[in-house]
Amino acid sequence: MLEELKQRVYEANMLLPKYGLVTFTWGNVSEIDRESGLFAIKPSGVDYDKLTPEDMVIVDLNGNKVEGKYNPSSDTATHVELYKAFPEIGGIVHTHSSYATSWAQAGRGIPCYGTTHADYIYGEVPCLRCLTKEEIEEAYEENTGHLIVNEFKAMNKDPKAVPAVLCKNHGPFAWGKDAHEAVHNAVVLEEVAKMAYRAETINQRIQPAPQELQDKHYYRKHGANAYYGQNGGK
Amino acid sequence: MLEELKQRVYEANMLLPKYGLVTFTWGNVSEIDRESGLFAIKPSGVDYDKLTPEDMVIVDLNGNKVEGKYNPSSDTATHVELYKAFPEIGGIVHTHSSYATSWAQAGRGIPCYGTTHADYIYGEVPCLRCLTKEEIEEAYEENTGHLIVNEFKAMNKDPKAVPAVLCKNHGPFAWGKDAHEAVHNAVVLEEVAKMAYRAETINQRIQPAPQELQDKHYYRKHGANAYYGQNGGK
Amino acid sequence: MLEELKQRVYEANMLLPKYGLVTFTWGNVSEIDRESGLFAIKPSGVDYDKLTPEDMVIVDLNGNKVEGKYNPSSDTATHVELYKAFPEIGGIVHTHSSYATSWAQAGRGIPCYGTTHADYIYGEVPCLRCLTKEEIEEAYEENTGHLIVNEFKAMNKDPKAVPAVLCKNHGPFAWGKDAHEAVHNAVVLEEVAKMAYRAETINQRIQPAPQELQDKHYYRKHGANAYYGQNGGK
Amino acid sequence: MLEELKQRVYEANMLLPKYGLVTFTWGNVSEIDRESGLFAIKPSGVDYDKLTPEDMVIVDLNGNKVEGKYNPSSDTATHVELYKAFPEIGGIVHTHSSYATSWAQAGRGIPCYGTTHADYIYGEVPCLRCLTKEEIEEAYEENTGHLIVNEFKAMNKDPKAVPAVLCKNHGPFAWGKDAHEAVHNAVVLEEVAKMAYRAETINQRIQPAPQELQDKHYYRKHGANAYYGQNGGK
Known part of the structure; x- marks a missing residue:
C-alpha cells in the first residue's frame, strides 16, 4: 500500500546526503497521506546507501507502525505531533545539518539578515527551550513535538510562513507541503544559518x-501577488 | 533569433553551479547584444539541471519580453537599468553566493586586503544602502538598478574598474564585457569575500x-601597460 | 596469516580519505585479534592511493613486527599501549582531521554542546597535557599511550563511553570495538569538533x-534500554 | 629539450587544482635543472584545463625565455631570484590558496601550533613586509625574490627547514627539492594555515x-635520525 508515497519519501530522504545535510544516519524525512491519515518515514539507523523505497515504514497518527519490516525513525513521535497539530503541512524533515545545529547548540534563533532568508522564511527561525527533565523522561520525542506546537502557538507563528525550528542543544526540524518541499526548506535553513553565522x-x-525588505521578498514568492517563477501573473 | 547569444548566456548560467555560486535557482546571468539593444537572461525560478539554451528569454531595454516561453528572471529590471547606464558592460550576473552575501547582510563593503582583490577590482567593493520603503514598494528591482547607478556616479567609481557591488541585506551583482567575464568576476568576488572574512x-x-601594491597588481593586468597573460608586450 | 584482519584494517584505513579525515599520509588505523594478541596496522608514510590489504603490517603487543614488508606506522607504540590497557577496545585510529586537531592545538577539550555529541560520546572529549621533555625524548609514542591511559584512569573515564581523546598540540585518537567503529567515532569527533567551534x-x-539531555541521547543508543536503530526493543 | 622536466612541471602544476589550491590561473610551479641552469615554468594566464606539457616555458637564470611559445608566468623573476640564492632547492610554487593568503593579507606569520606544522616546517612561517613604492615600481617580481632571500638571511632561516613564506597582502611561496615536493609543501602550508586560524x-x-615537541616531530621526519616512513632505520 501507499507505494507512491514510499517512493516519494525515499527520494526525499536521498536528497539529504545529496545536499550534504547528513552524516551517517543523522536525519529522517516523512510525508503524510492526509486521506488515510498514514505517513511514510525512514527506518531508524539504516544507512542511506543501503536504503530502498520498500524500507520506508508506514505509521498512523497514533504512532503505531502499520507496515514495514523495520522500526521507524526514533523521532517518529515528533513527526506525529507536528502532523496532528499542523494540518497545513504534508512533509517533515529532521537533520543534524552542521550550521543549523550549531545555532541550536548555541541556543539562539536565526535572525533574518537578508533576502535569502526572507524569500522562504518569514522572520526569525526560533530556537526553543530544552525540554525539562520530566518532559525528557516521560516521553522525549513526543514532548519535543508538543513543545514545537505550543511554542508556535504562543509566538503566534504560522507554520506555513515559518517552516523550520531549532530545538535547543539538538538540531533543526523543517517542513513543507510535502516531503520534497520540507527538504528544500531544510537546505534553505542550512544556507541561511551559514550566512547568518x-x-x-x-x-x-x-x-x-528592514521589515519592508523582508515583506517584499517574502511576498514576491508567496501569496496572491507573488510574481517570482513561472506561476506569477507578471 | 539571437541563438548564439542564448547559447552563451546558457553556458554562463551553467557556470554558476559549477563554481558553487548558487543553491537552487538563486542566481541569473544575462548578456546584451548592443546592436539590437536586446539581451538574453535566465528564466525565473527554473532549475539549473533542467535549463536549456532555448529557455533563455530575450528582453529589450524597456524590460519587455521579446521572445521566450518563460517569464524572465524576477531581477530583469535591475539588469535593464545597468545596461542602460553602463554602456561599457555587456554581461551581468546576480547570485546569493555565500561569502559575498554575508558581507551584504553585514552591510559592509569589502576592503582591498590583497593582490587577489587588486588583480581584478580597483579598491573596495562597495555595499550600498537599503532601498527605502517607498523605493521598494514603487518598483523594487528597477530601483535597485537606479541605486547602483546613482551610487557609482556619486562615488565616482568606474564600473569597468569596479565590476561588482553589494546590495545591503540582499547580495551581489557583478558584471563584465560579456556574460562569461561577468561570471568570472562573480567567482573572484566570492574568493575575495572569503579571504577578507x-x-x-x-x-x-x-x-x-598599500595603494602602490593595489595599483601595481591592477595595472599589471589592465590597461595599456598590462603584461600578465599572453596579450601583454613583455 | 590474519588475512581477514588485514583486509578489514585496509578497508577502515581507506575510509579516512573517503570521509575527508586525512591529507597525504596523516592517519593510521589498526585492529587487534584478541585471541592471538596480534594487530594489523597501516605501514608508515605509504600513500592511500597505493595502499593494498597486503601492505598492512602485523605487530604483537610488545610492539614487534611479526609480518609485513613495510615498517608499521610511526605511532604503533601508542596503539600497543591502548590495546594493553583497554581490553574492551578492538580498533584504534589516529588522524590530523582538521577541526579536532584545531581543538588539540588550542589545548581545549570539546564540551558536549548537543545531542550529536551525546549520541556517541558521554561528556567532554578531554584534551590531555603535552608530554614533558623527558617523556618525549625517552619514548615519545609509547609515552603518548601511557598518558592517555593514565589520564583516563585519573579522570575515571570509561574508554567505551568516551571513545576519543585529544593530544595537546598534536591531534586526536579515537577507538571502538573494531577498526570500522573506531573510524566511525573519528568521523563523529570531527563533526562534533566543527559544530562546537x-x-x-x-x-x-x-x-x-543539560545533563538529562546528554543522558537521554546517550542511553537512547547505548546500553540495555537502547531503542535507536533496528536492535532496540521498542 | 628538457622534455622530462617539462612533463614533471606540468604534472606538478596540475596538482594545484587537484588539491584545491588555485582558482582560475592563480598559481604557478617551476622546477630547475641545476646542470643546465634552466628551469621550466607554467605559462602566464593559461587555464589549467587547457594546459599541456609542451606549454611549459624554459627560462634561464637571467630570466630570459629559452624555449616555448607562451610568455612565462608573470612571477618568473621571483623564481629566478630564489633559485639563484637557494642552491639547495629545486622546485618553487606560488599560489593564492585561501587560508595561507588570508594570513598574508592579515600580515601575520603562522605560528607553529602543533605537530602537523612541525612535521614539515621548522618554526613559524614568516610573513614579510610589503615592498616599498620604489621596490614595486623598479622591479616588482624581482624585488619580491630579493626580499624573501634577504629576510631569510636576516632571520637566519634555512630554506630547507622553512620551505614556505608569506608575502604581505599578496600570498604564499613554497619550495622543495623538486616541483612535486614544492607542491606538497604548499598543501601542508594551506592545512597548517587553516588549523592555526x-x-x-x-x-x-x-x-x-613546546619547542621539544616541535623538535621531536621535525626530526622524526628529517635528518640523520628520521624514522618516519620507509627510509628510516627504526
Whole structure:
C-alpha cells in the first residue's frame, strides 16, 4: 500500500546526503497521506546507501507502525505531533545539518539578515527551550513535538510562513507541503544559518533586514501577488 | 533569433553551479547584444539541471519580453537599468553566493586586503544602502538598478574598474564585457569575500593593502601597460 | 596469516580519505585479534592511493613486527599501549582531521554542546597535557599511550563511553570495538569538533547541554534500554 | 629539450587544482635543472584545463625565455631570484590558496601550533613586509625574490627547514627539492594555515607548541635520525 508515497519519501530522504545535510544516519524525512491519515518515514539507523523505497515504514497518527519490516525513525513521535497539530503541512524533515545545529547548540534563533532568508522564511527561525527533565523522561520525542506546537502557538507563528525550528542543544526540524518541499526548506535553513553565522562575524553590530525588505521578498514568492517563477501573473 | 547569444548566456548560467555560486535557482546571468539593444537572461525560478539554451528569454531595454516561453528572471529590471547606464558592460550576473552575501547582510563593503582583490577590482567593493520603503514598494528591482547607478556616479567609481557591488541585506551583482567575464568576476568576488572574512579574523587591526601594491597588481593586468597573460608586450 | 584482519584494517584505513579525515599520509588505523594478541596496522608514510590489504603490517603487543614488508606506522607504540590497557577496545585510529586537531592545538577539550555529541560520546572529549621533555625524548609514542591511559584512569573515564581523546598540540585518537567503529567515532569527533567551534562563535556564553539531555541521547543508543536503530526493543 | 622536466612541471602544476589550491590561473610551479641552469615554468594566464606539457616555458637564470611559445608566468623573476640564492632547492610554487593568503593579507606569520606544522616546517612561517613604492615600481617580481632571500638571511632561516613564506597582502611561496615536493609543501602550508586560524578562534590565549615537541616531530621526519616512513632505520 501507499507505494507512491514510499517512493516519494525515499527520494526525499536521498536528497539529504545529496545536499550534504547528513552524516551517517543523522536525519529522517516523512510525508503524510492526509486521506488515510498514514505517513511514510525512514527506518531508524539504516544507512542511506543501503536504503530502498520498500524500507520506508508506514505509521498512523497514533504512532503505531502499520507496515514495514523495520522500526521507524526514533523521532517518529515528533513527526506525529507536528502532523496532528499542523494540518497545513504534508512533509517533515529532521537533520543534524552542521550550521543549523550549531545555532541550536548555541541556543539562539536565526535572525533574518537578508533576502535569502526572507524569500522562504518569514522572520526569525526560533530556537526553543530544552525540554525539562520530566518532559525528557516521560516521553522525549513526543514532548519535543508538543513543545514545537505550543511554542508556535504562543509566538503566534504560522507554520506555513515559518517552516523550520531549532530545538535547543539538538538540531533543526523543517517542513513543507510535502516531503520534497520540507527538504528544500531544510537546505534553505542550512544556507541561511551559514550566512547568518558569517554575517555576525563580519559586523558585530549587525541588525536584521528592514521589515519592508523582508515583506517584499517574502511576498514576491508567496501569496496572491507573488510574481517570482513561472506561476506569477507578471 | 539571437541563438548564439542564448547559447552563451546558457553556458554562463551553467557556470554558476559549477563554481558553487548558487543553491537552487538563486542566481541569473544575462548578456546584451548592443546592436539590437536586446539581451538574453535566465528564466525565473527554473532549475539549473533542467535549463536549456532555448529557455533563455530575450528582453529589450524597456524590460519587455521579446521572445521566450518563460517569464524572465524576477531581477530583469535591475539588469535593464545597468545596461542602460553602463554602456561599457555587456554581461551581468546576480547570485546569493555565500561569502559575498554575508558581507551584504553585514552591510559592509569589502576592503582591498590583497593582490587577489587588486588583480581584478580597483579598491573596495562597495555595499550600498537599503532601498527605502517607498523605493521598494514603487518598483523594487528597477530601483535597485537606479541605486547602483546613482551610487557609482556619486562615488565616482568606474564600473569597468569596479565590476561588482553589494546590495545591503540582499547580495551581489557583478558584471563584465560579456556574460562569461561577468561570471568570472562573480567567482573572484566570492574568493575575495572569503579571504577578507578570514583575514579580519586573523588580525583585527588589519589595514587595506598599500595603494602602490593595489595599483601595481591592477595595472599589471589592465590597461595599456598590462603584461600578465599572453596579450601583454613583455 | 590474519588475512581477514588485514583486509578489514585496509578497508577502515581507506575510509579516512573517503570521509575527508586525512591529507597525504596523516592517519593510521589498526585492529587487534584478541585471541592471538596480534594487530594489523597501516605501514608508515605509504600513500592511500597505493595502499593494498597486503601492505598492512602485523605487530604483537610488545610492539614487534611479526609480518609485513613495510615498517608499521610511526605511532604503533601508542596503539600497543591502548590495546594493553583497554581490553574492551578492538580498533584504534589516529588522524590530523582538521577541526579536532584545531581543538588539540588550542589545548581545549570539546564540551558536549548537543545531542550529536551525546549520541556517541558521554561528556567532554578531554584534551590531555603535552608530554614533558623527558617523556618525549625517552619514548615519545609509547609515552603518548601511557598518558592517555593514565589520564583516563585519573579522570575515571570509561574508554567505551568516551571513545576519543585529544593530544595537546598534536591531534586526536579515537577507538571502538573494531577498526570500522573506531573510524566511525573519528568521523563523529570531527563533526562534533566543527559544530562546537561554530556554536562558541555564535554564542560566547554558551553552556554544555543539560545533563538529562546528554543522558537521554546517550542511553537512547547505548546500553540495555537502547531503542535507536533496528536492535532496540521498542 | 628538457622534455622530462617539462612533463614533471606540468604534472606538478596540475596538482594545484587537484588539491584545491588555485582558482582560475592563480598559481604557478617551476622546477630547475641545476646542470643546465634552466628551469621550466607554467605559462602566464593559461587555464589549467587547457594546459599541456609542451606549454611549459624554459627560462634561464637571467630570466630570459629559452624555449616555448607562451610568455612565462608573470612571477618568473621571483623564481629566478630564489633559485639563484637557494642552491639547495629545486622546485618553487606560488599560489593564492585561501587560508595561507588570508594570513598574508592579515600580515601575520603562522605560528607553529602543533605537530602537523612541525612535521614539515621548522618554526613559524614568516610573513614579510610589503615592498616599498620604489621596490614595486623598479622591479616588482624581482624585488619580491630579493626580499624573501634577504629576510631569510636576516632571520637566519634555512630554506630547507622553512620551505614556505608569506608575502604581505599578496600570498604564499613554497619550495622543495623538486616541483612535486614544492607542491606538497604548499598543501601542508594551506592545512597548517587553516588549523592555526581555527585554533586561535578556539583559544585566544593560545601559545605555540613546546619547542621539544616541535623538535621531536621535525626530526622524526628529517635528518640523520628520521624514522618516519620507509627510509628510516627504526
